[in-house]
Amino acid sequence: MAGERSGEDHALTFFDELKEAVPDCDFYGVAGDRLRSRGVETLYDVKDFSGIGISEILSKIPFYFKALDKIVDEVDRRQTKAAILIDFQGFNLKLAKKLKKRGVKVLYYVAPQAWAWKAYRAKALQKYVHTLFTILPFEKKWFSDRGVSKTRSVIHPLMIEHGERLKSVRVKKHSDFSNRKKRVLLLPGSRRSEVTVLLPIYEKAMNLLSESEDFELGIVNVESVPEECYESNLDFDKVYDSEELPKAFEWADMCVAASGTVTLSCGLYGVPTVVCYKLSLVTEFIFSLIVKYDGPVSLTNITHQKYLFPELIQHHADRYNIVKHLKKWMDDPKEYDRVAEELFNTKQMLSGEDFSVPQYMAEVIQSSYES
Numbered sequence: 001m002a003g004e005r006s007g008e009d010h011a012l013t014f015f016d017e018l019k020e021a022v023p024d025c026d027f028y029g030v031a032g033d034r035l036r037s038r039g040v041e042t043l044y045d046v047k048d049f050s051g052i053g054i055s056e057i058l059s060k061i062p063f064y065f066k067a068l069d070k071i072v073d074e075v076d077r078r079q080t081k082a083a084i085l086i087d088f089q090g091f092n093l094k095l096a097k098k099l100k101k102r103g104v105k106v107l108y109y110v111a112p113q114a115w116a117w118k119a120y121r122a123k124a125l126q127k128y129v130h131t132l133f134t135i136l137p138f139e140k141k142w143f144s145d146r147g148v149s150k151t152r153s154v155i156h157p158l159m160i161e162h163g164e165r166l167k168s169v170r171v172k173k174h175s176d177f178s179n180r181k182k183r184v185l186l187l188p189g190s191r192r193s194e195v196t197v198l199l200p201i202y203e204k205a206m207n208l209l210s211e212s213e214d215f216e217l218g219i220v221n222v223e224s225v226p227e228e229c230y231e232s233n234l235d236f237d238k239v240y241d242s243e244e245l246p247k248a249f250e251w252a253d254m255c256v257a258a259s260g261t262v263t264l265s266c267g268l269y270g271v272p273t274v275v276c277y278k279l280s281l282v283t284e285f286i287f288s289l290i291v292k293y294d295g296p297v298s299l300t301n302i303t304h305q306k307y308l309f310p311e312l313i314q315h316h317a318d319r320y321n322i323v324k325h326l327k328k329w330m331d332d333p334k335e336y337d338r339v340a341e342e343l344f345n346t347k348q349m350l351s352g353e354d355f356s357v358p359q360y361m362a363e364v365i366q367s368s369y370e371s
Helices: 005-012 015-021 054-059 061-078 089-101 121-128 139-145 157-161 192-209 242-251 261-268 281-290 299-304 319-331 333-343 346-350 357-370
Strands: 028-031 041-045 082-086 105-109 131-134 151-153 182-187 215-221 238-241 254-258 273-277 311-313
Touching: 005 015, 005 082, 005 157, 015 357, 028 061, 041 061, 061 089, 082 089, 082 357, 089 105, 089 121, 105 357, 131 139, 131 357, 139 151, 157 261, 157 346, 182 192, 182 242, 192 254, 192 273, 192 319, 215 242, 238 242, 242 261, 254 261, 254 319, 261 273, 261 299, 261 346, 273 319, 299 346, 311 319, 319 333
Parallel strands: 028 041, 082 105, 105 131, 131 151, 182 215, 182 254, 215 238, 254 273, 273 311
Antiparallel strands: none
8 A cells, every 4th residue: 555656665665575475466446657667466556546745635535435445445345454554654653553353454555744743643553453553763773662562673775775876875975076067856746736836936936037047957856747747937957857866966066855755865865955835825734733843854864953954945046045955055165065074974863663664564474375
């Protein structure tokens, strides 16, 4: 059950090896093209599930309830004994409760960010989940302290996905672009709603930046977002697809990125990044009422527990603030080098416990059908 593209990315870090370990098992659920090509029977596509912001998610509530019923019906019909739920906490925790009642062993891969909001969800995880896998340095202790007894800290999926490439990553230096044009990479998001909101803001920022700086401009287009969403008046020197992300990071001196998993990729590849996050006014109001968390929101900052990346939230995500932070890095070698050097430590902070995730999952799956 991968409710969005980042969930499918996580699944791909263990799925091939898991499938080999349990060759007699059939896999079905919510997936995208890449899992489907590996033999996962798709009840729903991740593109149908993903949403951002309260208003968009609220509009999908009838769909989510219908999907929940259909998945549970399939679990009953197929007499399923084990399930792997990946992220997407609002939906998957409701599903986990229904699966537990049916005696299904639930493996919940990558813990929900309950420490940021809805800390009570730790109780639900303890009641309904067989094993919770955590990926951030402090999470295992946080959940264990709140009663989630079977918690395993795993190497972050991005470390697995990019492991070999990360070995060759070097610390970026301000001197790298002292004798050539600076290179700015735009990462407007992996959802249609993100791209349609943020790309116009990025366009205004790049036009403003061009008044004082001569620079090259790149962008990463994600296949799950329709091409028309990327229409822009900007002239791009480089256009990458999501599979070329490491190549894009190698090219870039700095990024402007939507808040999400990609910001941790920016940290792992050592690229100073301005993070932008913008919700609808309705969503902002609701969040202000229910969310008490006041720490960093981007994963690199959360991992380091400090603000290495500027975070431009809501009305702060405008052309002037984006340009202000980019120009600071362009004009201040000490500040650029300080951030880049600290980013180089990101991969050491995401190592996890020394065990095989797919082998562990295979053992749980096999035991569920033996009992």
